[in-house]
Amino acid sequence: MMRRPSPLRPHPPAHGRGAELLRRLDDEDRRVVVVSGPPGSGKTTLVAAWARNRSEARRVDLTRRDDTPIALARTILAHLEPGAVEPGAEPVDPDGCGRLVLQALEAVARSGPCCLVLDGADLITAPEAQQLLADLVECGPAGVRWVIATRHRCLPWLIRSHQDGLVATTIRADDLRMSDAEVEARLGYPAPELAGWAIGVQAYADLGPAAGEEALRDYVHGEVMQKVTTELHRVLHAVAIAGSAGPALALHLTANPACGRLLAGFAASTQLATTSAGAVVTLHPVLARHLHDELRAENWSRYGHLKERYAAWLAANGRLDEAVGAYADLELYDAAAAALLDGWQRTVLSGRCDQVLAAVGLIPEHRIIADPRLCLIVAMANLAAGDHVRWRRWSDVARVQGDPGLMVEPGVTLEHALRASRRLTEALLDDVLSPPPPIAGLRGAWLAIDQVATGLDLLRAGRACEAAASFGIAEVSSRASGDQLALVHALAGGALAAAARGLPAAAAAAEEAIATAGGLCVRSRWVVANAHLALAELSSAAGDVRAAHAAAQAVLDVLDTTAAGLEPRARRRAEQLRAACDIGRSRRAVTPTPGLSERERRILRALSGPLTLREIAAELHVSHNTVKTQVSSIFRKLEVHDRATAVAAARSRSLMTG
Template structure:
């Protein structure tokens, strides 16, 4: 329709729309910002960052704060802005373009009378649009046109709008405020960098902005309290504002914001009106049913709804910004506050349906191997019997002990109904209790499960699960016989278990071997323990087996440490740390024993500060298995001895450890600490007496006894003990060095200085590779005169004693490591320092030779060297070795 006024700019209100009705001025007015409006500078800066982009899109959910943001931005511009708020009544092409022209006039943009109005429809030409584009393209300053609620526009409008935007050139800057993605060729604008976008993630309020907005409403809270509200609302602007209004009326605003019931609130009214009730009944039913799910895909949603069209419905809801968030790979989740509200209304509209939905979800999740979510829904449905059977029949008991989701699973099973009877529920209860180291309760439930366990192939998975739990109970209680029985039972039943279950759960075999190896270690059967623990490392390298691998590496490290091989112990321990770091294991499921072993090696090297650093973050393992408990006691006691606290050391090492059998090495090391405490306090006879019973079986204790005999003035007895204990045994360097020092001391006491010097030279050469300084500190003061002589001093210079003969040099700045070495590169570097070949390093780390070569090249690059010798030297300068 043509304008009726010859001067359209003088009386804009006289124009009428294509239906002959006067234009409503409110559609062309900038929305008023309320007094409690919070200006957000970061978003305004975003809109101003690219002032020349022809297209601006602010796309977000209902109530995300889109309109007020753009209105605030437009109000600060120093030129006119044409504003149009759309609604369904003006979504068609004819009404749309009539209103656009009126918005331009109201914004002070001259529109000639011959521009005309696009009526729309198949027969409409583009000449009026061409005239409009030409008019806009000829303006000196670009015209800013804001189309609010653009999602109400008809689909064909977008094609016409794209034509005008393209041909207007720099004369038009179009701002679309919308809930949905407009049907414009956005990919072209994005590729050309000609679009400025603000989306939901940026529109979300931060904790600081939330606190500021609450303050504007007279509600003063900490940023931490505001952060909790942001977590619940995901920073959704309407949710924050409505919560602020309600909190203002509450006697305790902070408590209200923390605990308000979203299901019946102004927030709920908004979401139900704007998002749920405006949808078709089919979509409403879908939203209500999927509200029981934390996350969902189309197939899972179909299982709950009983249909087959969830894929298209969910995709449409996401496109419409209907609080359905896309997680990628076909998975979605609901906005948490919307989900909370939907669940309340599900219970009101469909009472009794929720448990059935949880059961359907649990069945689907079980088929698709999502164990924690299956357990969560089974628990929510109260269907404990089916949930326990699923865990046992699917051979999933071991997942309670993988260290990845174990805490989540244990928490879900904490409320397992005590009235649910049967072998499967009792096995699950036993697993839950053993996972939190409640041995007594675990054994009780395990005994009940044994009594109810059926025989036959159908129960093979249950019997294998039972064997796993028996092995764990044996490890926690220090019972080697029970562990061997469990391993034998597992071997017998394993052929009856379906192969696909065994392949799906490699963690079960790895855990069984770890428990068996740890129990053999406790019993002092080191070679048998090595066999079981090494078999774990040879198994599948998967996320599910990472904790058994880390624990096995830690126990192999302890075996090497107890055998006196600190270099080997360190390699295993560092491999455990690296493996743990690779999968992000921390806390009580992390490589605690590996850290303890590294602390013990640090004590032997005289690095007491480093030893304390390693001990400090390691949790007290008293409630866990006895191997870890005694390991911590021994290392702590040796550190206390090194610091001169002999009495505290003896008390720490002698603390009782509950176990079915006594560990020979645990008893021997506690006795050795007590003997060294006696020696430190000048009671060599007492030291020799306490070691008399254990010296025959443990070479290190024999060396301790020899030291005591020498200190008591009986070198002959010392040599006799050493000859008997060390004959025909391959000793580790930590034991060899102490044995050589004991022989050197005996030779000195007998007046044979030549033999003493030779033996001391052997000890220095043997200790230098592993930097074993502690044995020489224990040998004070008799060793000092011998080390003063030039030949021996040269052997000790640089690692045990300061290098007195090195020429004085001007202090140079310490080298700087530009790029940090990874954990695996440090492992390779440590082995390079020990003169291991590339093949030996590969075998030691269980990787290929090519992988080692790649790490070596990376180490050279990061240390700025070209040779192995230079890499080791630079690493020592940087404190990396």
């Protein structure tokens, strides 16, 4: 039977970073180079590949058996050139060890360059053996280089050499980690689950993914988990539930006050865990998967307890889809539904309807249908995503299944919530012939939703002042309740109402709505359509054809991301404005604007300032009637009717210069 090759045997680093590291070893001009990294980081692979291509390199694999001066000296002498040591001169006592090795190094150095590669230097722990290595490095011939591979970043016996400038620690674990692109180039396919772990990539390359995964599990079990304490083992099992954990989550999962110290120590000694800002410890995917599966198979009750604790923490921290997923993994659908009922509103209202829809997809549909409150949640999440067809389906189910007096939240019944959502949907679809009165008794986000619907209905009826008042109430309620969706609706509607009355505040409200919408998920950003429409109306009124065209196109772009049918009035108006802008562009291309005289240009420039017509006349030393005549001529040539529009039109046509 063919023996399976070990995934730990050295291979030349074939990836781009490996070639770069080999060049760095070649170019380093200091006497000592330290390659440090935890087990499995690839340091042995690197130094073996480098030594294999260098005729002057002598590679020495150190073991725990070399942890005495005599054994260490004999191992090093055995790897030097034959004849470097006189026959019968092998070390027999600690005092003669250093002298014999130094003589051998001098003999080798006389014949040419020499480099001694010590792999496993961290295994030399006896003070006498460490002193021997320190003496060799500090007192050895100048022509001898040292490449030292170790688990530790700084070996105690090298501290003085560091201070003397002999040591260059040029390569560490982070340098040895391969990028995703390098992993794919080496394997021929992406393997993000390896996270650039050199020994993992090597195992996959040697054995294939299936056998390589098995070899890595054996390695993790034998070389990592068998060497940690029982207490740390339990902590790692808990953290593996989440994959990564900061201090608060780690303490929540383990209830062990020492868990932070244990995790930090583990991350400092292995490449299978890293520490980032905020003391967040992230386990390597291979290790996390191994621990997760091990705990699930060997101790299901503890696994379920930890998973429940993690799900509760996720829900409390606003990660609703992950919390429901954790409960669903345990088939605790009642707990999943409870988490959804508790957290859906702040998730949807903050513009993350995609999280709620993802969470809903993890709960069996028959369990959702059985609870009218869950049906309402699904309906509102779909409305937030712009899908009024699914909203109608689920709101109908909620109305049929539920008791109208059922409280969906304190002070709001199921009937009132369904009526508010229906009013908003009908307003967005332009299905209301005359604005109905607002629903009494609503508060918070539901009041904001109802007032947005009222404002949209009033806008369509041409009652801009009343619409502005409704949008103002909606803005106050949405800010108080944290409803970002209703806030964007309110600001955008208020901007449109202000633009209809020619008020300058329209632009500021529209810009705030657009900025707020940037924090929503992509599927909810259609709610900003009226803000772009308000800017299009303002630009069109000012004669800025380019800005009006861009804003009208933005309306159509955001509405194209939703299911068909929503905001048809905004779509039609945007298409009209865009078409008018296209016609205006064509006309200007065919019929140039009549030229302005030099006096008219001077008066036009004065009109852009704060001066009255009489003050302009005094400034230009002409009569008031002359200025009035010139202003009338400017208005006629620019086809405008007021001072502000004339200035805007002149700027858009570059008539303010000259």
